[in-house]
Amino acid sequence: MAKLSVSVIGYNEERSLAKCLESVKWADELVFVDCSSTDGTAAVARRFTEKVFSHENDRNLNVNKQFGIDKCSGDWILYLDPDEAVTESLRDEIRSTIEAPGAFSAFLVPRRNNYFGRWLKHGGKYPDEQLRLFRKGAASFACKDVHERLSVQGGVGRLSAPLDHYPYADAADIVRKTDFYSSLKAEKHLGDGKPFPVMRGARRFLVNYFLRAGFLDGWQGFAAAVTDLFSETLARMKYNEKAGR
Incomplete structure (x- = not known):
């Protein structure tokens, strides 16, 4: 069976992190990178995984993201932000996809955004596709720009189950x-x-x-x-x- 690693980075995400990590506790490996947090973020992460690493909080967040990706050992990697959560339907689709990915090296995931209790369906907020699932070694950040996307070697497919996103706490x-x-x-x-x-x-x-x-x-x-x-x-x-x- 293909092994899945999940990589998450965070800075002062004590309030939202547990929901994120709880949603992926089924993964084969969970890697968390604490970016110089001053709250209890690292302690929350250690409730879910022993693989908690420290890294300076680089303003180019993709430097931190790539650091976490490099720490993963799975055949496939799912990258998440700490304000996101994997739905049960997405979990099942990921499991089946990495066993039979076809010609694809990476997959776009439709993300739905929750704004203060409401799932947004219009205004360009859904489907908010994000490239998050990829074969190890097939995708990376150039780390030149915080807004850059993952660079992928190989074909990119699409998943249909949603990834939940809670962009703002208040x-x-x-x-x-x-x-x-x-x-x-x-x-x-x-x-x-x-x-x-x-x-x-x-x-x-x-x-x-x-x-x-x-x-x-x-x-x-x-x-x-x-x-x-x-x-x-x-x-x-x-x-x-x-x-x-």
Whole structure:
């Protein structure tokens, strides 16, 4: 039988980590990388696995992710974020897929996003496909950009069962994460020497909320669209500050 390793990294994820790790306790190997947490994250991880590693909290999170992937020994690797959870249907599909993957070296997984108690079905939030399952040695991060995707050698297939995602614990979490990722986005544009699109945030809001019918998801759909607008606007402001404009 093919062996499955699950890799998760986290920084101060004490509140959400248990749900994530509980959902994959059936895997053959569970690897967790604690990125210099100051809360009880590592202690939570040790309740589920002995393979808990420490790593500095690199601002390019893909450096941390690749570190965890390199620690895995399974034939196949499933990478998760600590605010995600594997559903029972996805568990069963993963088990059957890695036994008979066909010509594929990796698989996209449809992710569904839970915004304050509601599963979003519109506004570009589902299916939010993520490349998460891959054969060991067939995928890696170049570790140049926090927003980069896994680079895969071989064919990529698609799974149908959903991966659950709980992106924000509360409103304060939205502000904290948006502040972090908007800084990285501004720094990337400056480093690449590319101008920051002036109207990208407004365009994304209009497309996701109206054209992709985000309004059908109630106030949570509106909140999701506004969060994206806030993120792009904040990144633009930081870009201007750093560029001296």
